[in-house]
Amino acid sequence: MKKLVALLLSFVLLLSLAACTGNVFGKNGGENSDGLQADEELSDVTVPAPFFDGMTEDKIEKKVKENGYSGYVMHEDGSVTYTMTKTKQDEMLKKIKKRMNDTIKNVLQGQDAVDSFVSIDYTDDYSEINIHVNADKYTKWDDLYAFTFYMTGAYYQSFMGIESGKIDTVVRFIDSDTKEVLHTDSYKDYVNDPGSSEDPDHLNESSDIEKDTTTPLAIQEHVVVSDIYEAFVDYAQITSDVVPPVPGSWYSHYQAENGKAYIDVCVGYKNLSTRNQRADEIIDATLLYGGKYQYTGFSIVEERNRSDFTYSNITDISPLSMEYLHYLFEVPASVQTSNGSLVVLMNIGRNQYRVVVREGEDGEVDSPNGNAVAKTSGEVKTDEIVAVMNDCEFYVDYANITNDVKPPQPGEWYSHYEADAGKVYVDFCIAYKNWKTESIGAEDICSATLTYAGKYKYSGFSMVEKESRGDFTYSNITSIAPLTTGYLHYLFEVPEEVATSNGSVTITFTISNNTYSYTVR
Known part of the structure; x- marks a missing residue:
């Protein structure tokens, strides 16, 4: 490293x-x-x-x-x-x-x-x-x-x-x-592709799987491809915290962020070939929720007799060895209580399978916020929820003028953005819910310009909250999944006098090809 x-x-x-x-x-x-x-x-x-x-x-x-x-x-x-x-x-x-x-x-x-x-x-x-x-x-x-x-x-x-x-x-x-x-x-x-090939949120090739062309694979049903692999789905669950099947005294676990849950699909895989197989190349999968909303995920591998997890991208499965891989999809917490169907479309090797996690309804499995207003332009107030049909909902969470931008609920360790000497940041925070059927790159969500005193214009850059609003990450490597809300920050570095003067501060921003305005001061 x-x-x-x-x-x-x-x-x-x-x-x-x-x-x-x-x-x-x-x-x-x-x-x-x-x-x-x-x-x-x-x-x-x-x-x-x-x-x-x-x-x-x-x-x-x-x-x-x-x-x-x-x-x-x-x-x-x-x-x-x-x-x-x-x-x-x-x-x-x-x-x-x-x-x-x-x-x-x-x-x-x-x-x-x-x-x-x-x-x-x-x-x-x-x-x-x-x-x-x-x-x-x-x-x-x-x-x-x-x-x-x-x-x-x-x-x-x-x-x-x-x-x-x-x-x-x-x-x-x-x-x-x-x-x-x-x-x-x-x-x-x-x-x-804003999500790199190493990023869990990137769109996998498996998103191209057609549901009707896949082979049904039931829980505990074994499939064998001669001289390549034997595989079966050990179990599938919906949980807020993914832990190993037989937790040891010390173990890794994957806890979903606030407002989210994990779909955990566990696959037993035996390598029947004569060479090592890289664990992260064995499975590609897409989750379909309600028959239309697509979620990508990432894989991990069990170790130490099923008592712990390790990374699949640094693990090889040796010939004739049986290992347990988990494919995790982070979804809105509402998935746990809804009636929407959950189907995993999975590539193992060159074979495509369909695993039913939950039978249910296909179609609309969520509904817009009852307080949302349809607006394609004009001024937006703080906490005013704007809906763009079949595209998104958003609202301005807050806008601050500060010399140090921190996450709203800082964790024990977190990133922050401190302005250069003689300057401050205008921090413009938008809550964005994705209504598309696929993930959207966070950096593609919004563009914005700040105007000070009616004439001085400033460009900025975006970042995204993570860890339940406890940290920041880069918007160009982050995606917002369908029906999921992400918090996007647009930062403008401006002269220090902006913080102390009486000059107006307004932001013009574009979301879903619609242009809006927001008055900071």
């Missing part, structure tokens, strides 16, 4: 490469610190939005000055176009390429070398990066290295002048002996 942290830090350093150069143009068309003429031919370089997540315009402008660029333009989609000399563009490309080469050297040689990595090859534009591995040493943890490679490749392509929509770096992990592709990740997958 230490190696991975070091590699991720190298990516952070990549994004601040030019901060060390300090090249700034002279005021009157003179030379910059590299002796370059100010009237040299200029180029435009557009860097995509993911590289500026959480950055304010002030910080971007500061980077432009430090880097010696001629100017910049911020776009509505979050991307930024830099204007720079051809010489500066070439300089940046060389620096990024050097950083990539250093990263490759570090993971192949020396104290930070990854045990499974054998060699790495790539195209000149980094559109493809192939990591050849020793399959016997390769683990799921190694897949995490893909992030640094595809982000660095995408960053390089942006400085080549490639359009944001056409930028992509595909990273493949390949068995060096058999040439089998063991895993693939890409920049486009990261941009298009």
